[in-house]
Amino acid sequence: MEHVTSEVKKASQITSTDEELHRRFIERFAIVILLTCGTLSIAVLTATILIMVYYGWPFLINISRMIEVLTSPDWFPSDNINEGKYGALAMIWGSFFVGIPAIIFSILLGVSTAVFLSEFVPERITRIIQPVLEFIAAIPSVIFGLITFIYISQMLKVIFNVPNGRGPLAASIALALMSFPIIVSISIDALKSTPNDLRVAAKAFGATRWEIFTNVSFPHAKLSIFASIVLAFGRILGETMVVLMVLGNSPVIHFDFFGSGYTLTSAIAVEIGDARFGSGEFRIIFILALILLAISFIVMGISNMIITQNPYLFKLMETIFVPVGFIFSQVNNFFQRFANEVELTPELIKRRIIIRKARDYAFGGFFSLLFLAAVFIVGYFLWLLLRDGFVGLSFRFIITFPTAASIRNGQYGVYSAIIGSVALVGVAALISFPISTATGIYLSEFAKQNRVANIIRVSIMNISSIPSIVVGLFVYGAFSVALNWQRGILPGGLALGIMMIPIITTNTIEALRTTPDTHRISALALGMTNWEAVRHHKLPYAIPSIITGYILAIARVIGETAPLLLTAVAFTFSRSPYPSGIIQNPIRAMPFEVFYNLLFTTNQLGVQWALNTSIVLIALVILLNIMAYFARKVIRAKYAYHGQL
Amino acid sequence: MSNQLNLPKSLSAKEFAEEFSKMRKEQTRGLEELKFPTFPSQDVAIEFKNFSLSYGEAPESLYNLSLQIPRNKITAIIGPSGCGKSTFLRSINRMNEEISPVKIAGELLVEGKNVYSPDVDVLQLRTQVGMIFQKPQPFPLSIYNNVIFGPKIHGIKSKAQLDEIVQKTLKDVGLWEEVEQRLNDHAYGLSGGQQQRLCIARALAVNPAILLGDEPASALDPQSTYQIEDLFLKLKEKYTIVIVTHNMQQAARISDYCIFMYSGNIIEYRKTDEMFENPHFRLTENYISGRYG
The missing domain is CATH 1.10.3720.10 (MetI-like)
Structure with a gap:
């Protein structure tokens, strides 16, 4: 006892030295x-x-001007902000007219690739293919612009028999090819993080790969998949070079997939060129940038709220989807009422297994096709680029x-x-x-x-x-x-x-x-x-x-x-x-x-x-x-x- | 694992079988030779015939097993870690193949059919043989959707029939009163014991003939363990149950027959009370009395 007390005393005497x-x-x-x-x-x-x-202050304090910016399609910027027309609706329209088809393509390619690679093929094949996708993600956007300008538009020109394949469709395809690796990499990580025990438990039921995906790994990973889609959409809306190079840069609103168009990003890049400092044209560009910033922050916020399971967002989504869910469940109930009661006999199970396996292969095939399409399309255009790009390329070109x-x-x-x-x-x-x-x-x-x-x-x-x-x-x-x-x-x-x-x-x-x-x-x-x-x-x-x-x-x-x-x-x-x-x-x-x-x-x-x-x-x-x-x-x-x- | 037999630690199942046959006399303490129980053919649910299994190119994990497992009884498998209990269990519903490629010799009959014959479909086999894991593994779905997972993939679509299945199986596992009001809640909201009973309900929903349990109660608290054990005792009237357990008391409490495994071999297989009262081999006695394990 004595001994312990003295130790404690010593400890309490410890004070900081100069060195400490x-x-x-x-x-x-x-x-x-x-x-x-x-x-x-x-x-x-x-x-x-x-x-x-x-x-952008002179615009921000002028409410009627701001309403004009957001609702009018007329774009005639002038030197003096009190003159001219500053409707940016065509640019906002253009951003989404290109962006929405792009994100649809991107979801198709990205989610399919992720599901195919994480659920339908063995791990080691996934490990071989992932660097390929990383490489696609690393290709600079200006190269995608060039590919779109020369090759994609040429292909569309032949397929759709249009005078010039450039326009919103070509841009959408390029943006989808640029952004789908984001969806793939985040979604694969999320799907792969499904506890292996759960997969084994589903396999012990005799579940097929498709059934494991729909019942186990998708419910587990769905939030990350949605968040990755939102992120990819943000990337698409913020992309400049492709749209700048193939849209023709004119502020018009139409549904023509081969017409010309303008987006918020390309408008900034183009209009700043001949805007005099302090002019109305100069200031409106910063308003366009503010709109773009607001969209980007909202997109980022939503994807973050999905990941962190923000209760307000989920309540909101539930409220929005109440009618949809109601209709869906009614339709489901309607059909379920007509479904026959069946006995779970070995014969039935045997018959079902054929159908289930067929469905498994059908979905696997569908996903693999989209995956192959994505890789093949990018590979094909890159091959064209390499074929033409090496012509006349020598060391002298570099020096x-x-x-x-x-x-x-x-x-x-x-x-x-x-x-x-x-x-x-x-x-x-x-x-x-x-x-x-x-x-x-x-x-x-x-x-x-x-x-x-x-x-x-x-x-x-x-x-x-x-x-x-x-x-x-x-x-x-x-x-x-x-x-x-x-x-x-x-x-x-x-x-x-x-x-x-x-x-x-x-x-x-x-x-x-x-x-x-x-x-x-x-x-x-x-x-x-x-x-x-x-x-x-x-x-x-x-x-x-x-x-x-x-x-x-x-x-x-x-x-x-x-x-x-x-x-x-x-x-x-x-x-x-x-x-x-x-x-x-x-x-x-x-x-x-x-x-x-x-x-x-x-x-x-x-x-x-x-x-x-x-x-x-x-x-x-x-x-x-x-x-x-x-x-x-x-x-x-x-x-x-x-x-x- | 302390080695009780003074044998090198890394013996394959085959080498162990050879070594063990040499010291059989000494091990049995001079008792007469023990025979595994046999049953009339209509009472045999699972039968191993000279069955050996190895993972990939590795030596055998199970060597030359021959035994019959009776219908509507609980058979417990005990033995030290790494003795092949889980491999034994998983070879019945061919889950070993999901871990790595396996090589098979001999036959394994479930309800008289060799499950390793080429015309057997694992999907079919696994609806016949349900499995419950150590940790509860409810899918990330609602309670209701967890239970109907099996029936739904087998094509039962009628709402009334699915409702009936959910009610019946949840009542069977004694979960109905607890979750009746919240069938559409997420299964992760349940306690560990409830989740495990949900998993059992999920396995029962497809009417399996056999239930395999891989230490089904070892991750649960005593109260839940008691409930699960009670449940198994009730379920054995309708199902053949095979469980792996680390808990000797549990094996003694609930099983009718007991298999003691060591190094991929079955050392003893007999009625549980006989084995626990009067183990035939020293090896068994030492394990049961907790001298190693």
């Missing part, structure tokens, strides 16, 4: 830095909204710096575009890597459930839902015009950097979440501060995944075109491939080179140039993805975790 106070200070300092980086994403989101509101003079000699190349893209991505990386990594570390390791952390989380989620053209417009409004930075690698890199924030932050959080926590806990037990424990005993093991995330984020933004149109690129040739400054020095970039040459370089040269550049761009994206794969392998070996998991 110093370490505490370091920890506090580190947390402040991390938190500051975290709050930057709140600032980005707030600033985006504020810039739109600031420039040729195109000028007006060289074009006349038929010499063109992608050198300046490569320099531009690398510079842009470099600036974006410099801005985004430290901030996003710090935010991820803060959210994962230091923020528990406090309010600031939740606001940061919500901000990052919302930044990820902002359409890329709106990010471009934000940088354009806040820096290019207000600070007179104009176009250059700094504003362009800033826009790309903002787009990287959510990718890297979520990846860092995920990397830390999947890293074992035991070393950190042991370090804490030895008297380390949480910062020291994280810094030395958690972060090193997460580094492979974090660096992989960097490379994948670069692969994602290197193909982005829409924000560059407003912030970075030159529509004319410059004298040198190297930018002489970071602001007010527009450059060329690879995705822009594809877009510009395809549409604005008026002869066969332009198309070939765009095709060649596409190949280089795709090769670069593939290279980055391979690098990410090997980075993970190599660095993982270096930072291998030797504890027990």
Whole structure:
């Protein structure tokens, strides 16, 4: 007893030494830095909204003008906001006229592929096919624009016998092909997370794969599947390049699938070109962006409410579906009344088994057909692109710096575009890597459930839902015009950097979440501060995944075109491939080179140039993805975790 | 698992059978040779004839089993972990194949029909043989839809008939009074014991001849375990029941016959009370008395 008391006394005498106070200070300092980086994403989101509101203010305070914007199809913007007509209904119409068929195609392809891969084929085949889908998801949107512009429209032209296959249908198909991998990857994860015990229990009943899907895995995964569809719809509505390239950009409302059209995104990209700063035409663009932002946030909010099973949303849906459900149950009851009472005899079961197996194969076949169709269509168009893109492609193409003079000699190349893209991505990386990594570390390791952390989380989620053209417009409004930075690698890199924030932050959080926590806990037990424990005993093991995330984020933004149109690129040739400054020095970039040459370089040269550049761009994206794969392998070996998991 | 026989730990079922036959005399403490119970053919529900099973290329998990399991009785399978109890049980409704490819020798007859013959359809077999798992596995559906899962896939569409099936099976498992008012609620809202009885009701709804239970009460609290045991005692009038259990008292309480397995072999198979009163082999005695396991 005596002995114990003296020990306790000793413990109570422990006071902080100077050295410990110093370490505490370091920890506090580190947390402040991390938190500051975290709050930057709140600032980005707030600033985006504020810039739109600031420039659009004269419209926002004028209610009759706003009603006109939302309800009138007449679009004649003028210099003075008191003159002209600012009806944006045609753009809103266009966004949904393209978006709704696109999401229908996307659901057909995406859900079928997910169900086929998770329920009807063995695991190892799924593992082979998933990288293919990831590759489709990684193809830059401008390449889909080019494919639509040349190949899809050509195919539709032949099939439907129309003068020109371009228009809403072609755009819908391209957007569906772009967005279905989102539905697939989220839905497969959800379906696969069905407890295996449940599947085994259903198999012990002699349930077929289709019956297991309808009774077990679909009820389990349906919320995630719905959420993925909503997310894909958001991505479709926010997409710029495809619609910009194939819709013809004129504000008309009609039901013609081969007519021309306008969407909110393409209108922003086009109209900003000749809008004078401060004019009515200039300000209305920010109102269009606000509408787009509102749609994106609503879509993001709905998908989030589905996942978190928000009771209000579910009540609302129930209320909406009460009549539908009532009719459905009445019809069902009606037929059930006429159904014969049958005895469960072995003969009946035997007869039913034939029908059940037939149904199983029929649905399996249906899903596999849609899956094969999706992969085949994308594969076919990519093959066409490769076939035409390699024509005339040589090493000289990569090192040729195109000028007006060289074009006349038929010499063109992608050198300046490569320099531009690398510079842009470099600036974006410099801005985004430290901030996003710090935010991820803060959210994962230091923020528990406090309010600031939740606001940061919500901000990052919302930044990820902002359409890329709106990010471009934000940088354009806040820096290019207000600070007179104009176009250059700094504003362009800033826009790309903002787009990287959510990718890297979520990846860092995920990397830390999947890293074992035991070393950190042991370090804490030895008297380390949480910062020291994280810094030395958690972060090193997460580094492979974090660096992989960097490379994948670069692969994602290197193909982005829409924000560059407003912030970075030159529509004319410059004298040198190297930018002489970071602001007010527009450059060329690879995705822009594809877009510009395809549409604005008026002869066969332009198309070939765009095709060649596409190949280089795709090769670069593939290279980055391979690098990410090997980075993970190599660095993982270096930072291998030797504890027990 | 402590090895009671001074044999290397990683013996296959076949090697164990050979080793065990050498020490039979010593193990039996000089008692006369034991015979497995036999039954008149109309009372045999399941019959194993020189049945061996192995997963993929691995050595046999079950070796040369020959026995008859009687109709309308509860047969319990006991034995230490890894002795092949679950494999034994799952070979009856061919659920082993869902885990990995299997190789079979010999015959396994359910109601006189070899279930491994090529013309047998597993879907058909599994409607004849219901199975209940260790953890309750209600599907993510309402209580009502859980019960009619089986009948519905077999093509019973009449609402009146389905209602009747739900009422009858839920009454059979003693759940009707508890859930009568909330048949359309999600099954996950039920307690563990209720969920397990729901799963039994779901299995009964397709009129199986045989019920297999893979430790059906081991994840439940004592009260629910008691209810399930009581239920099995009632159900054996209509069904042949085979359960795997880790709980010796449970085997003693509810089973009529008891199988003691070790290393993929059946060491002892006889009436439960006889086995628990007077185990034939030392191995059995030590297991029953809790000296290893």
